[in-house]
Amino acid sequence: MVVDASPVKETIEPGQFFNIKCGESYFPLLRRPFSIYKINDTTLEFMYLVKGAGTKYLTRLETGDKVNLFGPLGKPFSLEQSYQTILLVARGVGIATLAALAQKAAQDGIRAVAILSARTTNDLLAAQELQEFGAEVYKVTEEEGTSDVANVRKMVNQIMIEHPIDAVFTCGSKRLSILLQDMIKENHIPGQIALEEHMGCAMGVCYACVCDVKEEDAVHSVKVCKDGPVFPLEKVVLK
Amino acid sequence: MVVDASPVKETIEPGQFFNIKCGESYFPLLRRPFSIYKINDTTLEFMYLVKGAGTKYLTRLETGDKVNLFGPLGKPFSLEQSYQTILLVARGVGIATLAALAQKAAQDGIRAVAILSARTTNDLLAAQELQEFGAEVYKVTEEEGTSDVANVRKMVNQIMIEHPIDAVFTCGSKRLSILLQDMIKENHIPGQIALEEHMGCAMGVCYACVCDVKEEDAVHSVKVCKDGPVFPLEKVVLK
Amino acid sequence: MSINPNLAVNIGGLQLQNPVMPASGAFGEDMEEVIDFNRLGAVVPKSITKQPRGGNQTPRVCETYGGMINSIGIQSKGINYYLKHILPYYQKYQSPLISSISAESIDEFAEMSETIAEVPHVRAIELNISCPNLKGNGLAFGMDEALTYELIRKVRGVTDKPIIAKLTPNVTSIQDIARACEEAGADGLNVANTMLAMAIDVESRKPKVGNIMGGLSGPAVKPIIVRLIYQVYQATKLPIIGCGGVMTGMDAIEMMLAGATAVQVGTANFVTPTAMIDILEEIKAYMKRHGLVCIDDIVGGVAEPVTK
């Protein structure tokens, strides 16, 4: 979905999201959060997977229709100037979230290597986009039997041998995130994760979207909508 | 609203109605009853006044859209072969209900005289239609100060002097219906009324749409959806 | 997975070919024109009262967001008419008949139950101890544990046919009422009647139904009903008929997962006259898709919570 971004005065950064009203009545009632997928000069793009009533409504919108967006919300990914090569590992629509980051990396002259995981090759629509942004893309799917954690571990290892990776970014899979938590610990590199959680307010007031973060052995609760959705990968408690 | 009537196998008669689903979700939840306004060879027409969520939905439909209609429902007006001239008295969208009857009367070679009442002349849209069906149409409006009961009584009297009236048909106004109950009693002519009541099932099972009818001094309850909407004017208890 | 699932259920001794039946008051003879009554799990005519009742002032229904309020007030032609005209009508259908009774006193409930239970093709009795529309204040027998116990006990004394108590959702603890029914000898529970509700037209300042308050039904109440079913399922062993907001087969499945053995469909019949048949087909399709062979594979099957 491409929207005219001219009414948005704030700067928008990869990892942030908009909370979108998907319908005019009280059903769907709550807004739906969607990450920024592509940031263009005058437009913004979102990529979504049709899941339930909210996303179904979006598919019925036609060119020229108005959408009610609330945002940009949340903390973006941060790309350090010192990074030369970053690794992106995404699954499912998590790819949408990391696409914006690949775009930014390309602009900043940072090389991105991406492992994209999905159920079928057909679900890997954004792979093309990432490649266009100059990312080196590896695809794994259930269909081909390549998406299991063991295989991804092997691939990450192989990539790390080929390129020194300065930071890891992930979104969309708990299993892969746990794997990456492991690997960044082993390899002493930083990581960032974009989390998803069911939201109420998306403004940091209702405590619907909490997750646990470990800070020097003490676990505390943070809000995905306000403190995130991007968190240091090593700190989040993935249950 | 014009709908393709070819899927309707039943014969449709003036005074009957369809219960129309006004929306795809659970709001509006209940169907809305609408009288048949015009019966054409392959199409059916409804005329409605925009009132709330249901009728608002109907205005958003576009040519080619599907509508979910349940019907034809209810008992129609009955036109005796012996009638030569009938009087129609309608107010507001009651005009829609009587228009179909005027059409039928014209087909049966019965002359119709109509008094149409509304707030403004603008609201008298169907007057033209009735005239095209050959009805002699008198218009009264609040705007022009001609719609009060006393004036309508005078008009009815005048009409009765000019033409011997064989039967009276009314819809859309309690005040006028009470007046007509009076006048048909005085003049010993029969009358029929199409009633409106909030409905649940429209199938005669839920008892939402009841009204009282007097039958030889005993009052009993009838269902507008199934026993009506057309009733003998002299029998209904108009409170 | 190509075996045809078995949809039969048993409600306290009453064997049904499938778990889908109409809710009392939202069904009647005139619906024979739109659906085949023989396909229903049971037929349930409108609650009957002993004496004829006129019912409440119109308007008797109004719409709210995702729901409707009714204040019919159990308009009824009385038990004699019922015995003579309504019950005989249903004799021609194979679907078992559940007779719903509303009464103004415990003795009247017992008296009516006894009379009606004697009719051979009445297969079970549903006691409407929960109608919010009988009295102007929305009170019902089913709000009081002791009265409920006494009422069921009395009716138990007059018939061996299955007794289903239709509970009210307008209570602090439905579990207490459900247990009172179980102890008094009920065979099944209907969870639940309508939620007491009210709507006002802000322009005219008039209540939207003539009786001021009425009963809320439809999709809006479903989450409350699912919770009530879940609570009752844990409190008693009685089979539960879920009722309130079933519009689709998935709504029926949701209630079954919470603990219902069967469901009743009310408001949905008004929206889609063939709703009960659609719901039945959707349940069947769901069972096939999930490889479930019988309804028991669903009842009470909500996943246990994982502890943190």
Added chain:
Amino acid sequence: MSINPNLAVNIGGLQLQNPVMPASGAFGEDMEEVIDFNRLGAVVPKSITKQPRGGNQTPRVCETYGGMINSIGIQSKGINYYLKHILPYYQKYQSPLISSISAESIDEFAEMSETIAEVPHVRAIELNISCPNLKGNGLAFGMDEALTYELIRKVRGVTDKPIIAKLTPNVTSIQDIARACEEAGADGLNVANTMLAMAIDVESRKPKVGNIMGGLSGPAVKPIIVRLIYQVYQATKLPIIGCGGVMTGMDAIEMMLAGATAVQVGTANFVTPTAMIDILEEIKAYMKRHGLVCIDDIVGGVAEPVTK
């Protein structure tokens, strides 16, 4: 009719510039970016507990038809943090602050109320005796008349500031609870907290919120809340704050006609972050259109029923 209507209301001694305020738990400091807190009738931060609380398992919210279920579980940083960080934050606003308290015992309610009432800019205390999410079983103090009386009585003993009791809708007779509050010395009543509810994902069989049950809010519950307000208005003389499903100014007017003096807005803030301001403007426009000069011209103004 060109006079500007006066929107000021008084809730048991607490004077408000207008009757629109946030519902506790659906409002917080971070909303200052989207609305001007100075335009609100009052500010009501999330309920505070004595000790820090982690809250319930996620997912903590899910959607139902026309409503949402939440099972936050009063996540809270505890009273010390509240006194040090949250209350001081609101000092810069002119809108009076109503502090919402949740506690696990009557003594704890009293102790916390005493502490918090001492903070000068806390202008009233709302006692959340109705949260269905504190315990797994959905029970709350406000379900028991005697406990409610004792609780309010104790809190009345420790402060002269206005006490508002937030009632639960999950009771057989809200009138009894309301009267208990009045007799115990409450100054106002909030009608009401959320309806206990549950939703199940039929594919995964999992409850849609982590805590299995949660509280239903939003448009779906409005007709139940309007009825409760109407009942409480007739049972006590206390001013009522209507809460549950207020999405528009007309919803607020409907509750006022039923008997509410003010309204709280929860779920609507999530749907439209500026909802409270929109609602305020719609109330104003309605009053002008109907030539009403003050809120009192609306409160309890539902038309008397005409007898048949």
